[in-house]
Amino acid sequence: MLDDTLLDDPAALRRADHDRALLALAGSGARVRTALRLAEAAGIDRLRPDGRPRAVLVAGHGSALTAAEMLAALAGTASLVSPLPPADAAPVPRTDRATAPPVFTAGLAWQLPGWAGPLDLLVVSSADGGEQGLVALAEQAYARGCAIVVVAPEGSPLAGAALQVRALPLPFVPSALSSDSPDDGTPPAAAYAAEPDLPAEDPAALWSHLTPLLALCQKLGVTQLPYDALAATADLLDESAVRCRPDAAAYTNPAKGLAARLAGTVPLLWAEGPVAGAAAGRFAAQLADRAGRPALAGPLPQVLTAHRGMFTGQLGAGADPDDFFRDRVEEPDPLHLQVLLLRHIPGDQPSATPAGPGEPDDGPAEVPADDEGPRSFGATRAHRLAAAHDVRLTEYASRRADPLHALADLVALTDFAAVYLGLAAQS
Template sequence: MFEEWLLDDPAALTRADEAGLLLDLASAGATVRRALRLAGEAGLDQLRPEGRPRAAFVAGHGTAVLAGELLAALGGTVCPVVVLGPALADPAHAPDRPSPSATPSDLRSDFALSLDWSLPGWAGPSDLLLILSSSGTEPGLITLAQQAYTRGCTVVSVAPAGSPLAGATLQVRGLPLPFEAAAGPGEPTPGLERDLPQDPPSTLWGLLAPMLALADRVGLVSIPFSSLQAAADQLDDVAVRCGPAADTYTNPAKGLAIQLDGVLPLIWSDSPGTAAVARRFAAMLADEAARPAVTGMLPEALTAQRGLLLGQLGSQTDEDDFFRDRTEETDALRYKLLLLRRTPRPAESPAPPGDSAQAPSPAQAQAPSQPPSQPEPDAAPAPEPRPTPHAVSRAHRLAADHQVGIQELTSSHTDALVALTELVALTDFAAVYLGLASSTRPRIH
């Protein structure tokens, strides 16, 4: 049951937010700044690379994999970025599981013991391995660092200071960058899922920020320090616009949460960057609101998921019809198509006042006016591949033909990092609000 009234009561929201998720989201900008400061103090500012690596590998699991996908999307074609997700370790070589009376840290280690990573066969001395971990206790990542050392790869890790992974990075003559976790909610809820790690949403920024700063320094991607600062400022801005104190009718995240009640979202994206945001949104909906979502990227989604729109979940009422009779509406689950897009407009050619072919999304409508960040001409990253306007218009026609509601969530920032940051922050808040206002929200923190 969705309790919409809760969104209009900041005090009730605070009481319902037992895990402190809203406070964690509000501190995301500070997390970026702290992560950059700690990375500089750890030696990143003094790093003088001899040249750009041939390829970069990003290894981790969960949030770390998403951070690697964002780096790959922001890097374009300047340098191949390969994300190394985990595989299941051979059970024959895994140690015994901890006893049922084991501590939460032991249980997290139990989960880590089941994961394994490996480098591609072509990895060599010209390549860079980036290892991301919010705990730094995964034996598979430590083994991967040792494997990279034998191949001659340069190793950099982002992990808690003093963790086994940070120590292993020093042993292989790599550079450990510290990760400082946000204050957790305490003991996990007892249950079968108690051995699965549950990171707060801000973990993404604590892992991503130092990795992007390093990537810029070694030439993987052009993201100057000013862009990272702008991303932190954007997180602060979204925290104000989408915070619990903002009224529902002016809060884009609360509005999106209300629209997602009782629907199965099809989250489509227009580029690799927004595709990573879509996967983050789907993961947040599952973790914080116990809601499923389906993701896809244009133009492939037009054919791969076209069959979904033909089913019985497609037809729905017009949400823009204020005078419709809501008492006759059924509670049956229905689809809603969310299209994540970047729509940057050059500063020299602003949009005409009458340009309103698409209704502005919450992210676009509430975006603050600020000058675009201009990268250096000699270090401009390759543009992201984008679908043609025909693919976007075809998505709208497909939704209209099958009576499926569609909404665009867009960001008009010309800086790719800031644009993706705005979309991630907005959807993070929306997922948390949806979970807090739902009586069936999970309690696994």
């Protein structure tokens, strides 16, 4: 059950936020700037590519794969960008049985596709740098003649292996927050891990994976981003952090409003376009990780047929919240569907131009249900389907002209909403 009062109590939110996820998200803009500066220091500006690679393979797990999916959305059909998830896992022996068991991800294994070769680029990205499977993958790519880039913490085994396979090493920017106990005496985040070898991922790690990846692909011509797109993205993330800060009241904080709207529902995350699709996939993962909530995500128009059965089942209009015979004391409130439609509607203003509060380009805005603005046939059909089955549909749209800035808008909003929903539900 959602505790509505906690959302408007900044002190209670800080106490409930044991691993300081809100602070980590607030520092996303700073991590983009730091990652960009370190990538330039590592030599990205000095690259003189002969041409665009045939394919860009991005290997990793968690938000590293999410970053690959976002790169694919931004690159479009001009370049082949393929996320490379782990194919297997093996146990990792403990060297000291008195210590905690090794993290599960250390035993993951990856495999290059059979067609990968000298025309392709492999990017290996890790927040830990201790995955032996990624080290083996880099060695395999080196034997095949692939160009290799490694994003990993300095001093990690993966960063050391980058030198052995003649890869371009790019540093991974960790969170500035310490893993020690906060000043208020709250136990460290590790104490709250449900599985010792499956720790929660830093919610802002996405930007430490995505920033060097975009800086590299911008240099290689895989994406067509403006030269200052990443620097402006950091500013937009700062603005989102101000709008979604814990001490902003729920009626002015869009992330708190979205969290309250999703409470007690099964969200269907529908997206129009590749940018919104990447944001919807990220939101589904964050709802599972930070709020423990299931959500189904997919692009229009495919979801209209894929999710049709949800509207006619027990979660649709057939579940009557006003059932006279329901025991309202002993029985919990029934779950219902909630459709969240994410869209990118480029406006007339360039995205790098600052917009004042209340202007259409000031972050993603909730589109009123009675808005008669231009919609695609898929979006119109989505509204009709939801209305026909008495299912609430909420639409959020970013009007940034630049796709990367629209992506940052939607991801920042939904990341904060997932964290707020998880904090309020666990209290």
